[in-house]
Amino acid sequence: MNNVVKIILAEDEPALGQIVKESLEMRNFEVLLCVDGEEAYKTYKIESPELLVLDVMMPKKDGFTLAKEIRKEDPNIPIIFLTAKSQTEDVVEGFNLGGNDYLKKPFSMEELIVRINALLKRKKNIDTLQTIELGEFTFDLQKQTLTHKNTTTSLTHRESELLHHLILHKDKVLERSFILKKLWGNDDFFNARSMDVFITKLRKKLKLDPSIQIINVRGFGYKLIY
């Protein structure tokens, strides 16, 4: 529930790093300044920031390499690269999609702020589009996760798809044959039994909020209520 946006700033030149850090802090960002790529990665793991500002040329690990590693863990986290004049634009361009942006040095603080806010807004839109509130849970279809207070459970693909359909039909009966055809391809006996198993698994994972229930309607299907 913290409201301050946490940012990692990886910049090896101390003077520049300090100035940028202070300017951002004046705009109410929490800035974690790192002097090289490795430190930035470690800090990333510990702090889980919302956004990263990475100098491309850094000791120990350059910004692009670091970005690739971080993207494996969080494909949507916004990253802004700071590039030297010498840097060719096309190298950066390759990265300029998804939650990325870049700034050529020297840059003004205004430019940086604008880009940070743009990426944060973009991320917010993506996040809110992908998640569904389900009682006390937040269900993220993309990430296949169920978050309850501070604990996040990961769902398998089947669990996730099944839950998604239950949510889309909430308070209505989701017919067995419909969902079986949709997710399993056909509604034969064995697939039906397989589906039963997944219902059990979902019920277990949804137990943290007892007001959420998957109710069986004998002979027809299931109804999700909360």
Place this chain on the structure above:
Amino acid sequence: MNNVVKIILAEDEPALGQIVKESLEMRNFEVLLCVDGEEAYKTYKIESPELLVLDVMMPKKDGFTLAKEIRKEDPNIPIIFLTAKSQTEDVVEGFNLGGNDYLKKPFSMEELIVRINALLKRKKNIDTLQTIELGEFTFDLQKQTLTHKNTTTSLTHRESELLHHLILHKDKVLERSFILKKLWGNDDFFNARSMDVFITKLRKKLKLDPSIQIINVRGFGYKLIY
């Protein structure tokens, strides 16, 4: 199917409005900022928000007047009033029922967030919890439960549907053939016998309140009285 909560914020002081708007947006609300009561009303008509935060003292139309107008169209929409220090409490108290709340300026964002979430939760409960009082029982159609004092009995789907129809026709005769066609598909002899069994089961479960009775009308059907 969109999940983001839309809020109207009517506040004539630009600086305050902007700060609150941004703080709420950081909490993933969609905020429509209006500078006076008339604009707020128009925006309300177009956007149908889930909740309103209204400054009491505003140009063109004050918060209370606006609230009254909006309540004519939607008696349940949550409204939070922002009141200046000078405002007497009792004026606000009169409004402080149903889906209303108020905050004295100056207020912290935390207070506002808490109140917003409380009202949204309250509204969600009202919307989704469609329970029916049945004598000493509370019948929850969604959950398929009958609650008597502190004990809750769960009903099967058939029991639940049958009871629901009896309640909808309370004090009137619910015809056998009608309910058989509705719940069983057709009113042949065997289904009729099956229905008898369910009437027996319901009678058993309703015994805790002896004033409730399912009375048979020979040749026609059943009548629920209490």
Place this chain on the structure above:
DNA sequence: AACAGTTGTTAACACTGTTTAACTGTAATA
């Protein structure tokens, strides 16, 4: 290729809800 880890399916057995059946009870009519 061997491996560990994960995910989905199958199988087995326990349990539940609905229907069927058998038997008992009751109201209406002659």
Place this chain on the structure above:
DNA sequence: TATTACAGTTAAACAGTGTTAACAACTGTT
């Protein structure tokens, strides 16, 4: 009061569902 049709109750039978664990298929890694 005897007859008859309808309704009440109980329990057995059955089909549908719940749950667990073992197994198979797939994944990525060494």
